[in-house]
Amino acid sequence: MAVLFDTAGFLRTLPITGAAARTARLNQWLHHHGADTTLLLCDLNPDSRPSGAWPLPVRYLPYESVYEHPQRLRLHLAELAPDVLVMSNTQLTVRYGRELADSAGSALIYELHDDEAALLCSIGDEGHDDAAVLQAAACAAADGVITFTERDATTARALGATAVHVVPCGVDPGPPPIPQPGTAARVVFVGNMYYEPNRRAVQWLHDVLAPALPNGVVIEIIGRYPSSLRALADRLRLRGPVRDLRTVLETATVAVAPLDTGAGMKLKVLDYLAAGLPVVGTAEAFVGIGEPEQWAVETGLAELPEQVDALLHDEVRRRRLGKQGRRLVEQRYSWSTHASNARAAYRAIAEQYRTHPRGTPPGAAARELAATPPYWLREWRSRRTTRPTTTHKDPGRGMSDYTTGNDDSIVGELAEDIDCARVAAEAALDLKFTENAIVGYGQRSMVFLAETAVLKVYTDRGQERASRESAGLRVAAHAADLCIPDVLAHDEMPGHLSWLACTRLAGTQPAPDVENTTPILGQVAARLHTLPTHRFDELTGHRRRLRELPDGATLPHQAARQLDAALAEMAPLAEQHCTRGFVHGDCSSRNVLLADGQSPGVIDFEGSGSGCCYDDLAALVLHESLLGPRDRHALLDAYDTERRRLDPAAAAVRGEHLAYHLVIRARWIMQWAIDLDPDLAAEITELTPWLLTALAGTEEVR
The missing domain is CATH 3.40.50.2000 (Glycogen Phosphorylase B;)
Structure with a gap:
């Protein structure tokens, strides 16, 4: 069997229209039952992104091969030599279905999805008379007609079809549903x-x-x-x-x-x-x-x-x-059952074609009528498919400049889910995001850009991170002298990847070699930490969760065990000095944007919450000074000065408590960097002796 369809109804392999769902599921099950089935997809849709994840053989055809120069289809059909050619597009069936099937020695099957004349009449479209003429011509051209219901079978017979088979739609029942606890209706x-x-x-x-x-x-x-x-x-x-x-x-x-x-x-x-x-x-x-x-x-x-x-x-x-x-x-109504019914119908039509062909070529008037592109095709005709590029973001090390199209990655596995989230956001905002995606560290998120907006799609712990980010953005918007993106729309409900869209800020990351940008980073942190606690009601708690590492003899594993022992000894006393405030969660130069004449911008709040502000200070000192080129004393002095400007009663940074949070952050990095980023784990290992002496009080942190 060869089945001609188009990609307008798909996001990669995911059907987003009823006709596409019927075509994809039925032919998947036919293939599963051993039928030699090939789906010929006219690639109209830029969101289809040719995929190798189809559960049956699929050939992507250029637009021209189907809508402008269909003779090229003959080469595919000659190679496939199908017993039947299945078409559901009425106009294409009339234009060349009969000729194409005969050239391949195939029976032509017209799958009638709608009573198109009745549908157009119901919506007030004046083309319903032409639709009736075209469907009658398609029924006459075909050797057999497939409908989903007896009602549509009656319509097909009224249009002149003689060999009509009813093959209902189905569903993949899956496991029995699990009753859900009481929630909002x-x-x-x-x-x-x-x-x-x-x-x-x-x-x-x-x-x-x-x-x-x-x-x-x-x-x-x-x-x-x-x-x-x-x-x-x-x-x-x-x-x-x-x-x-x-x-x-x-x-x-x-x-x-x-x-x-x-x-x-x-x-x-x-x-x-x-x-x-x-x-x-x-x-x-x-x-x-x-x-x-x-x-x-x-x-x-x-x-x-x-x-x-x-x-x-x-x-x-x-x-x-x-x-x-x-x-x-x-x-x-399982697809497995109806795939068997479809295969039997195809066999009967193919046998009839071999012995007593029934289809008749449409007349010139019908063919001329079929040459007019349908209204939906005019939209797709001007589009062209592009393969998206993905750029990986390495937090703490800036943006790398390489791209990947690796479908074995997490991003590749979730390609359809990511497309769904992007399309949902585009519809919600009436915006078009670029298909070039910035891929976050560890492929835990993907970022798409529009001229005025940024879309983040979360591929790991999406509900939690989207909720944190939306709450953090709303609370941080009250910070003095900072530019914070506005939340435009977000969705973190079960059933798909969570996403969040916000306004796009102007500016670039602070350059490490510019002396006056170091105080700005301290000032940014101070402004976030001066947010009043009465605004924290919607924030979740922020605390670094340290998990036990598996046994290992490498230097990073040894360093991690040393940090664990020091933390266990110091925690009871150190925790008493933690003060509640707003925590950004990843406070560093990579999440600050500077633009002439504007207050600093702050982005990436997915780790935000209510916790000890020293967590942010530890991130700043570790990434910007201990692992970076900035002077930590200048950084902390600027922080203290700005805190006192905003809150004269604010206490200066306590070096011993900062050392405690530096060790926590270093240990937290170790638990994922050992596997995900060995180079970073090695850098933390080299810092471990200094961190331990700082925690013990024999090394000055301030």
């Missing part, structure tokens, strides 16, 4: 909001359902959406696409499907049922999925708010419906 809707029926549904959720539900109920919209829907965020939570849809759904309370038009089966409903969610929807939403009385609440739009509210207050009924819906998809 969440009503969820999934869909591609560029699709007009889904867009209308979301507008209805905003205008009708949201005002009818009790305060505190969150209506969550999952899927990519155009910037025109951003205004609905006052009542709806717009999540954007997520990689792990199952996790998002399992933590929801009720799923809704307020659809007033459409065709085919609604994959969103099958996903709801697989996650054990009770569903409230219209009759249109449940077409092709059997009788909904036992596993859903079918109702009209007028009564839907009342039904949702009743279900939110009836946990017993929610659980019963969820279990029955889950049982339904397990028994009748």
